[in-house]
Amino acid sequence: MSEPNESQDTQLDEQVAQFADKVLAGQGDASGSHSTAPNDSELAQLQKTILRLHSASQAAQPTPTTTARIRQYVVAEWAKQKAEKERKAKAEKRASWWPLQKNTLAWGGAALAILILTLLVLPNTDPAGNLNGTALDSTMAVMIGLGVLALGALIVWLTRRK
Amino acid sequence: MKRYELQPGNHNLSDEELVRSSQTGSQEAFVRLYERFFPKVYAWVRFKVPASDVDDVTQEVFIAMMKSLDSFRGQSKFSTWMWTLTSRKIADYHRQVRAKYAEQVELDEAIGYPSADDKDAMDHQDDVRIIQRALQALPQNYQDIIKMRFIENLPFQEIARHNGQTLEATKSLFRRSVAALTVQMEAANERT
Numbered sequence: 001m002s003e004p005n006e007s008q009d010t011q012l013d014e015q016v017a018q019f020a021d022k023v024l025a026g027q028g029d030a031s032g033s034h035s036t037a038p039n040d041s042e043l044a045q046l047q048k049t050i051l052r053l054h055s056a057s058q059a060a061q062p063t064p065t066t067t068a069r070i071r072q073y074v075v076a077e078w079a080k081q082k083a084e085k086e087r088k089a090k091a092e093k094r095a096s097w098w099p100l101q102k103n104t105l106a107w108g109g110a111a112l113a114i115l116i117l118t119l120l121v122l123p124n125t126d127p128a129g130n131l132n133g134t135a136l137d138s139t140m141a142v143m144i145g146l147g148v149l150a151l152g153a154l155i156v157w158l159t160r161r162k
Numbered sequence: 163m164k165r166y167e168l169q170p171g172n173h174n175l176s177d178e179e180l181v182r183s184s185q186t187g188s189q190e191a192f193v194r195l196y197e198r199f200f201p202k203v204y205a206w207v208r209f210k211v212p213a214s215d216v217d218d219v220t221q222e223v224f225i226a227m228m229k230s231l232d233s234f235r236g237q238s239k240f241s242t243w244m245w246t247l248t249s250r251k252i253a254d255y256h257r258q259v260r261a262k263y264a265e266q267v268e269l270d271e272a273i274g275y276p277s278a279d280d281k282d283a284m285d286h287q288d289d290v291r292i293i294q295r296a297l298q299a300l301p302q303n304y305q306d307i308i309k310m311r312f313i314e315n316l317p318f319q320e321i322a323r324h325n326g327q328t329l330e331a332t333k334s335l336f337r338r339s340v341a342a343l344t345v346q347m348e349a350a351n352e353r354t
Contacts, residue, residue: 013333016340017318024315046337049344056289057312060208061201066217071196074224078192081228 016046023054109155116148177240185232192231196224199241203248206313209294210252213287223251241314242324296346304339311336 062070175183175191177198183191204220211219226247234243297305310316310324322332 009334009337010330013330013337016337017333020311020336020340021318024312042341045344046340049340049347052289052347053293053308053312053340053343056209056293057205059287060205060290062204062220066204067197067200070200070217070221070224071193073221074196074228075189075193077225078189078228082187082189 012043012046015043016050019047020050023050109152113148113152116144178236181231181234181236181240185234192228195227199227199244200224202313203244206248206309207252208290209297209313211255213290215255219251219255222254223248226251245309292347292350293343295350296343299346299349300339300342303335304342307332307336307339308343 175194177195180191180195180198184195200220203223204216207220207223208216227244230247234240297308300308307321307325310321311318316324318329318332318336321336322329325332325335327335
């Protein structure tokens with residue numbers, strides 16, 4: 001007993017689906033059912049609903065003005081967001097660059113200080129090639145040495161500064 | 163991130179290709195995505211919220227899309243992701259409205275009446291309003307298949323694939339959905 005009903009249901013499913021396909025492809029006839037099969041009245045009702053639904057979905061489409069207006073707003077917001085992302089990316093790049101630069105400065109400063117101190121403590125020779133004490137003997141050398149120490153202190157301060 | 167450039171004049175790009183390009187900063191790709199989805203989203207929102215609020219809700223959908231586009235990783239189809247976002251915004255809207263209106267009856271009244279003078283436009287708007295009310299009464303799977311066929315214009319084969327059903331089961335679901343909508347539309351018609 002259930003089989004004929006199932007068969008009718010399947011037939012109705014197919015008829016409704018085919019009708020929907022035709023309407024959505026622009027081939028639907030607004031005059032309604034073309035079926036002569038059983039359950040005409042049920043099919044006719046469903047076809048009418050499909051036509052109304054299709055017609056209403058066309059009426060529910062946005063106007064070109066609405067589409068353009070909302071597009072303008074959304075695109076402007078998109079551009080703002082993009083600019084903000086780029087600004088943040090640059091800031092992050094700067095933040096990751098500075099520690100590396102700080103380390104480079106620290107090492108460079110240390111190397112320079114060592115070089116200058118080395119030069120200062122080297123044996124001092126006169127034009128004849130005779131040893132004449134070290135470079136530290138002269139006042140100028142002391143000043144240079146103090147300057148190097150000051151430079152070193154500055155570098156340490158810079159690297160520890162947050 | 164490597165910049166994903168659009169080829170000029172190529173309008174056959176998939177949604178996912180347009181998304182990738184948008185994620186790397188292409189405004190053109192983003193605009194194409196918008197133009198592809200806007201009419202469908204707008205039409206569906208029109209069936210789900212009062213006419214006076216359709217523009218705002220639709221705009222919110224696309225602002226939300228813009229803000230969370232970077233989080234789309236391609237784990238589902240972009241259209242699925244987009245419709246989930248749309249449903250969420252529609253649900254948010256109804257939550258806000260229900261907070262203002264105590265009962266469902268008042269929400270129905272809030273859907274309102276069209277203001278157009280043209281009779282044809284009035285008839286269409288009446289149908290939109292009737293369908294709006296009728297859809298609210300349908301189960302989610304009935305609403306979904308109606309949306310997929312009439313708004314997204316997906317063929318039955320694709321709907322079946324999306325739902326993980328046979329073609330016959332999908333057509334049966336469709337017929338039952340239309341039948342249920344018919345009953346609800348008659349009820350909604352009687353209330354107007």
